[in-house]
Every structure is written in structure tokens, then in C-alpha cells.
Amino acid sequence: MNLRTIAFNNLRRRKGRMAFLVAGLLIGVATAVTLLSLTAALTMDAEHKLDSYGANILITPKVDELSLSYGGIVLGGVGVDPQQIAESDLAKIDTIPNRRNIGAVAPKILGAVTVQGERVLLMGVDPGPEFHIKRWWQVQGRPLAADDELVAGSAAAARLGLAPGDRVDLGGTPYTVVGILQETGSQDDSLLIATLPAAQHLLGKKGEVSLVEVAALCADCPVEDMVAQLSAALPGARVSAIQQVVKTRIHALEQFRAFSFGVAAVVILVGALVVFVTMMGSVNERTREIGIFRALGFRRGHVVTLILLEAATVSLLAGLLGYLTGMGATALLLPFLADSHPHLVWTPLLGPGALLLALGVGCAASFYPALHASRMEPTEALRAL
Amino acid sequence: MAFIEISALQKGYASAAGRVAALKGVDLAVAEGTFLGVMGPSGSGKSTFLSLLGGLCRPSSGSVAIDGIDIYALGQERLADFRRAYLGFVFQSFNLVPYLTALENVMLPLAVQKMAAGEKRRRALLVLERVGLSSREGHLPSQLSGGEQERVAIARALVNAPPLILADEPTGSLDSATATEIMALLKELNGEGQTIVMVTHNPENEAYFHRTLRLRDGLIDAEPQVARRLQAAG
Numbered sequence: 001m002n003l004r005t006i007a008f009n010n011l012r013r014r015k016g017r018m019a020f021l022v023a024g025l026l027i028g029v030a031t032a033v034t035l036l037s038l039t040a041a042l043t044m045d046a047e048h049k050l051d052s053y054g055a056n057i058l059i060t061p062k063v064d065e066l067s068l069s070y071g072g073i074v075l076g077g078v079g080v081d082p083q084q085i086a087e088s089d090l091a092k093i094d095t096i097p098n099r100r101n102i103g104a105v106a107p108k109i110l111g112a113v114t115v116q117g118e119r120v121l122l123m124g125v126d127p128g129p130e131f132h133i134k135r136w137w138q139v140q141g142r143p144l145a146a147d148d149e150l151v152a153g154s155a156a157a158a159r160l161g162l163a164p165g166d167r168v169d170l171g172g173t174p175y176t177v178v179g180i181l182q183e184t185g186s187q188d189d190s191l192l193i194a195t196l197p198a199a200q201h202l203l204g205k206k207g208e209v210s211l212v213e214v215a216a217l218c219a220d221c222p223v224e225d226m227v228a229q230l231s232a233a234l235p236g237a238r239v240s241a242i243q244q245v246v247k248t249r250i251h252a253l254e255q256f257r258a259f260s261f262g263v264a265a266v267v268i269l270v271g272a273l274v275v276f277v278t279m280m281g282s283v284n285e286r287t288r289e290i291g292i293f294r295a296l297g298f299r300r301g302h303v304v305t306l307i308l309l310e311a312a313t314v315s316l317l318a319g320l321l322g323y324l325t326g327m328g329a330t331a332l333l334l335p336f337l338a339d340s341h342p343h344l345v346w347t348p349l350l351g352p353g354a355l356l357l358a359l360g361v362g363c364a365a366s367f368y369p370a371l372h373a374s375r376m377e378p379t380e381a382l383r384a385l
Numbered sequence: 386m387a388f389i390e391i392s393a394l395q396k397g398y399a400s401a402a403g404r405v406a407a408l409k410g411v412d413l414a415v416a417e418g419t420f421l422g423v424m425g426p427s428g429s430g431k432s433t434f435l436s437l438l439g440g441l442c443r444p445s446s447g448s449v450a451i452d453g454i455d456i457y458a459l460g461q462e463r464l465a466d467f468r469r470a471y472l473g474f475v476f477q478s479f480n481l482v483p484y485l486t487a488l489e490n491v492m493l494p495l496a497v498q499k500m501a502a503g504e505k506r507r508r509a510l511l512v513l514e515r516v517g518l519s520s521r522e523g524h525l526p527s528q529l530s531g532g533e534q535e536r537v538a539i540a541r542a543l544v545n546a547p548p549l550i551l552a553d554e555p556t557g558s559l560d561s562a563t564a565t566e567i568m569a570l571l572k573e574l575n576g577e578g579q580t581i582v583m584v585t586h587n588p589e590n591e592a593y594f595h596r597t598l599r600l601r602d603g604l605i606d607a608e609p610q611v612a613r614r615l616q617a618a619g
Binding site (some may be wrong): 001002003005006009010012013014288289292293294295296297298299300301302377378379380382 | 489494
């Protein structure tokens with residue numbers, strides 16, 4: 001028989017009261033956990049959407065002269081075929097320290113071909129990453145799947161009178177047009193798109209690529225560092241970050257985060273208040289009991305220890321259950337809140353955080369009334385009810 | 386020096402009607418082994434007197450010395466230690482802890498003492514047996530009759546082997562047969578040398594006391610049996 005025995009017997013034999021206390025705490029913790037984990041999942045979803053929306057790093061061959069083009073207007077001097085990047089070098093991209101932040105690598109080869117007597121720009125792409133990065137591409141028909149297929153930009157298709165299913169002869173090889181890009185308002189409109197190997201073969205640039213677009217998942221990665229790492233890995237190429245894209249993306253995410261942290265802070269505060277009121281009421285209810293303990297010779301410290309032991313037990317139980325309930329609620333709510341299918345994010349700090357929140361608030365809420373009751377003269381406490 | 390020495394003890398309370406004096410100056414000396422009854426009408430200051438004697442609240446002025454210890458010279462925590470070592474309380478409404486069994490309630494004063502768990506249990510079982518309740522050790526207070534609860538409360542007061550037992554209307558909420566049993570038990574304990582101070586309304590209990598202190602309006606009214614019964618106590 002010691003203080004622990006008293007505390008545990010109280011919790012064990014007054015199950016209704018304990019359930020009420022646990023429920024009070026649980027609601028607060030579960031609400032906070034739900035909101036925080038929803039925020040984490042939705043932030044990740046938003047990051048993912050933003051990251052997959054276009055490339056933010058460009059790898060081009062090194063040239064010695066300044067570019068003479070701006071906004072689609074090209075001045076002379078660029079017509080000369082520049083150096084190319086060796087396709088075999090692309091494997092080095094996957095060796096940089098921040099490789100986990102790379103979402104997609106889309107290499108392409110560019111060159112002019114003649115179709116039905118017209119000079120047209122042909123772009124060879126790796127269809128998977130290319131169509132992934134260019135989410136805004138709307139294909140009438142279907143994307144590229146095989147080396148003998150073509151997708152035409154809207155302007156090129158109009159000029160050449162192409163429709164899905166048409167056959168086109170390029171360099172003596174027949175190709176099938178499988179899709180037409182809807183108008184994008186960009187340079188893509190005047191392209192013919194083939195697979196990388198097909199275009200390399202047609203352009204006589206086997207094993208070469210003209211430029212590589214990289215989508216870095218940059219919610220919290222340093223783009224500048226990645227640029228430096230890529231430059232080191234590909235000494236023959238020029239690597240540059242498309243700053244505008246990166247900055248806009250980071251700004252949007254920061255706003256979303258600030259908003260969700262604000263809401264989470266309010267919810268945690270409300271949860272803490274619920275816990276505080278519940279625990280405070282429970283200790284106040286026991287003033288008479290505290291009077292008995294004091295009359296029997298318990299020191300003030302003994303009484304406070306006893307109450308905190310109980311509060312800690314209840315709080316830890318409520319914290320654990322609250323965390324699980326919160327995560328469960330998040331899993332149930334998530335499909336209704338996001339149009340894509342975001343995953344439940346098991347933030348490693350959320351579990352211990354929920355326990356600490358429950359423990360901290362539960363003990364803090366019990367400490368003051370326990371101290372108050374232990375300070376009362378035992379007669380006063382015995383008369384309390 | 387007497388076992389209990391009370392001098393010029395006063396206690397006032399602040400109330401809505403102004404300051405109320407519950408005790409207006411009580412002087413008393415009680416020898417060890419005495420069974421002292423405290424009687425008087427409602428509001429005469431009996432319960433206040435008992436609370437002050439038990440170190441449960443502080444007097445407005447005056448002093449209480451038990452076994453030579455001036456208890457109100459002690460700090461709060463030392464006073465709690467004193468209560469644990471020197472006093473056993475039997476409250477009017479038993480004041481058992483509802484979620485602890487009879488045995489655990491009896492062990493309560495030992496809970497904050499350094500003692501082997503087995504020894505605590507042995508002592509508690511011994512006093513439960515002493516009050517005739519060894520078969521009810523695992524029952525919660527709600528499963529016990531009023532008389533049984535009172536016995537548990539008495540066992541709890543005895544478990545520390547305190548030099549002084551303070552009882553506040555221990556028979557107040559019991560039927561007369563049970564009340565007689567409880568008084569017999571207290572008398573038996575007193576016969577073994579236990580000093581007991583008991584507050585009561587019931588004039589029938591007076592027969593058990595060596596001395597009866599009558600209070601009226603916060604003052605000692607009369608103590609007619611002092612000489613006779615003190616002599617009888619030897």
C-alpha cells in the first residue's frame with residue numbers, strides 16, 4: 001500500500017469517472033491530432049500537386065555566347081547546331097545527394113525535319129516523365145506509346161492537316177499520328193513529338209540529348225543546392241533553376257502552412273481548455289477526500305503526488321487513445337477533403353507530441369487545484385461537501 | 386506535565402454575520418489513559434475543540450501541547466507528520482475512501498510510511514481482527530453496514546498505534562444496538578491504556594467516560610465528574 005496503490009485503485013474501481021476524464025482529454029487530443037495530420041496530408045498533397053506541375057530545373061549544353069532570343073523572338077546566331085549532352089551522362093543525375101527530391105527527369109532532343117515539304121521542329125521525348133511534367137497537355141487521341149508513333153502540336157497539325165490515325169512519312173519511315181495536342185499558347189504548338197530513340201535516329205543524334213527538364217520536389221529542398229549538385233555531376237552542361245516557378249511554389253506552400261498552423265493552434269488551445277476544465281472539476285470534486293488524506297497525516301507533497309500520479313495515468317491513456325482516434329478520423333475524412341488520393345502521413349513527432357500534450361495539459365490542469373486543496377486546512381476540506 | 390495541555394484556546398471564524406467566536410478560551414489538562422467525553426449543545430464549539438486538538442485547523446490564539454509537543458509551533462508538513470504519528474481520527478460520517486477496500490482503508494495512514502508492504506498488511510489485518518472485521522477485508526465501504534464502516538474507521542485510527550484517538554460523534558449515525566457495541570469497543574481499547582477524546586451528543590455515552598467536558602457557547606460549562614472519575618481511573 002503506497003500512493004501508487006491508492007491512485008491505481010481509484011482509477012480501476014471508479015471506471016465511470018475515469019472514462020469521463022479520459023473522454024474529456026481524448027476529445028481535445030483527438031481534435032488536435034486530426035487537424036494536424038489532416039494538415040500534414042493536405043500539405044503533402046498540395047506539395048505533390050505543385051511539384052508535379054512543370055519543371056523547375058533546366059539542364060542545357062554549355063554555350064559560349066549569350067542567348068539572342070526573348071519571348072519567342074530569335075535573333076541570328078543561334079541557328080548553329082550547339083553542343084549536345086550525352087544521354088549516358090543522365091545516369092549521373094541520380095547520384096546527387098538530393099536525388100530523393102527529384103520528381104521527374106525529362107530529357108529531349110530537338111531538330112528540324114521535313115514533312116510534306118514543310119520544315120518542322122521535331123522533339124524526341126521520354127513519354128512517361130514528359131507527359132507527367134506537362135500536366136497541362138491535353139491530348140486529343142492518346143499520348144505516345146511506341147517508337148513509330150507521333151503526337152503533333154495544334155499549330156503543326158493544322159498546318160500539315162494531321163488528325164489522329166493519319167500516317168506520316170519521316171525520313172523514309174512511316175509514323176502514325178496517335179494524338180494532337182490542344183492549343184497551349186506555347187512553343188509546343190508547332191512541334192512534332194516522337195519518342196527519344198526515334199527522334200535521335202531521325203536526326204542522326206544517337207545517344208545525345210539537347211536539354212533536360214527536371215522537376216524537383218522542392219517543398220523544403222534547397223533548389224540552389226540541387227543546381228550546384230547537378231552542375232558538379234554534369235560538368236559539360238549548364239544547370240539553372242527556373243527561379244520564378246520555384247519562388248511562386250514556395251510562397252504558395254508557405255501560405256498554406258501558415259494557415260493550417262494557425263487553425264491547429266486554435267484547436268490545440270480549445271483541446272487544452274477542455275482538458276483543463278475536466279481535470280480541474282475532477283480534482284475539486286475530491287476536496288473532501290483530500291481532507292481525509294491530510295487528516296490521516298499525508299503531507300501536502302503526498303497529496304499533490306497522488307493527484308499528479310492519477311492525472312499522468314489518465315493523460316497518457318487519453319493521449320494514446322486520442323492519437324489513434326485522431327489518425328482514424330483523418331483516414332476517414334481524407335477522401336472527402338481532397339480530390340486526388342492523398343496518403344495518411346505518419347508524422348513521427350505527432351504521436352509523442354500528442355502524448356506530451358495530454359500529459360502536460362492534464363498535469364498542469366490538475367496541479368493547481370491539487371495544490372489549492374492541499375493548502376486548505378483539513379477541517380475546511382472535510383467540510384467542503 | 387499532563388499528556389494533553391490546552392491553554393487559553395480560542396478560535397474565531399469569519400462569517401457573513403461578522404466574526405463568530407467558536408471557542409472563547411479553554412484551559413484543560415488531560416492525563417494519559419483518560420477517556421474524555423466532550424458534550425454540549427449544537428454550536429457550543431465541540432467539533433472546533435476536537436479539530437484544534439487534532440491539529441486540523443489553527444487556533445486564533447492559545448496553545449495545544451500533546452506529549453509535550455506544542456503542535457501549533459510546528460509547520461504544516463511537520464504537523465501532518467505529527468498527526469500521522471500521534472493521532473487516530475474517527476469521524477462522524479466515517480470518512481472512508483469509497484474506492485478502497487476495508488483493508489486498504491485501514492492501511493491508508495501507512496501508505497506514506499516507509500515500511501515493507503507485508504508489514505503494512507500484517508498490521509492492518511491485526512487491527513481489523515481486533516475490531517472483529519477480518520472476514521470483510523476485501524469489501525468496499527459501500528458493501529459494509531454502518532456499524533461495520535465505523536469499525537473500519539476505528540481500525541484505521543488504530544493501525545498506527547497512536548497515543549491519542551479523537552472521535553467525533555462515532556455513534557451519531559448508528560442504531561442504538563450498534564452504538565452500544567462501538568462504545569464497548571472504545572471502552573475496551575481505553576481499558577488497554579488508549580487515551581481517547583470523544584465528542585458526543587448522546588447522554589447515554591457519558592457512562593463510558595472518565596471525564597466529561599461540557600461546553601456552552603465556546604466555554605467550559607462544568608465538569609462535574611472530573612474528580613470522581615479521574616480517581617476511578619487511578
